[in-house]
Amino acid sequence: MALAGKLICSITGIDATGGFHLSLGAILEGLGYAAPPIMALLFILDDEVVKYSPHARAIRDVEDEELRSFFYGMSPWQFILIVTASSIGEELFYRVAVQGALAGMFLRGTELMKDAHGIACLTGMLPLFVPFAQAFAAVITATLTGSLYYVATAPKDPTYVVAPVLSSRTGREDLKKLFAVFYTAxxxxxxxxxxxxxxxxxxxxxxxxxxxxxxxxxLAPMITHGIYSAVVLGHGLCKIHDHRRKLRQRIQQVRSEWKNAKS
Incomplete structure (x- = not known):
């Protein structure tokens, strides 16, 4: 993604570094900006909130599926490397290349009219979004990001469903009703x-x-993105490990109780 972003920057003629410079102020700003989204998402993913809110449950399902399909089983160093690389690459592509190119395109839209005179100079006010070019570029980039993520991660329909074969008509009708309820949920x-x-x-x-x-x-969005991903994904992985540990303990407890009852 970083290479694709650099290519876009070279074509559009914008700064490929995105104003990058290492400074204590940028680091502190990145840390400060990371706090609100982290606190908001951790609150939504809390067990008590998920228990009472189907919307929070849907968000938890999204996060858990991503963790199980990609991040689960990684070593700590692999996890840190993937999070760091994705944060840097996505910021260089979406923020610097896409958002920067859109903002530059909007701002350059009035350069053709800067030498106009008389009534023609009023056309320099068009398009009306030019004074808000940076904000519109951010909104369009966010929309593009969500759209691409929708296309890439939309859940697929199941290929087949495994169900028992029942000989009685009543059993088949009950099974159909059960599947109807299950499918709706x-x-x-x-x-x-x-x-x-x-x-x-x-x-x-x-x-x-x-x-x-x-x-x-x-640098500030890179730090914010990296910390956000590390904290949220790390919290989710800890939850999964904790649930599996409790499940193993419960299985061992049931086995020991069964052995004691048998003896």
Missing amino acids: WNERRQMRKIYSPLLEGLLALYLGFEWIQTDNI
Whole structure:
């Protein structure tokens, strides 16, 4: 993604570094900007919130599926390397290349009219979004990010369903009713996952886009993105490990109770 972003920057003629310069202020700003989204998502993913909110449950399902499919089983060094590389690459591509190119395109839209005179000079006010070019570029980039994430991670329909074969007509009717209830609940959660998965990515991209506008240093969004991913994903992995540990303990307890009852 970083190489693709550099190519876009070279074509559009914008700064490929995104104003990067190492400074204590940028580091502190990155740390400060990381706190609100981390606290918000950790609150949503809390067990008590998930228990009472189907929307929070859908967000938890999205996060857990991503963790199990990609991050689970990694060593700590692999996890740190992947999070760091993804944070740097995504910021260089989405923020510097895409958002920077869009903002530059909007700002250059009035250069053709700067020498106009008389009534023609009023056309320099068009398009009306030019004074808000940076903000519009951030919004469009966030929308693009969410759309790409929707296409890439939309849950697929199951290929087949395994079900027992029942000989009695009553049993088959009961099984159909059971499947109808199950499918309704499953499809509702599936639709919410399709919504919340790209929505979270889009909101994060919008937040990071405005952070880059405020700080004018791509280092701050990189730090924010990296800390956010590390804390949220690390918290999720710890939850999964804790649940599996409790499950193993419960299985051992049941086995020991069964052996004691048998003896």
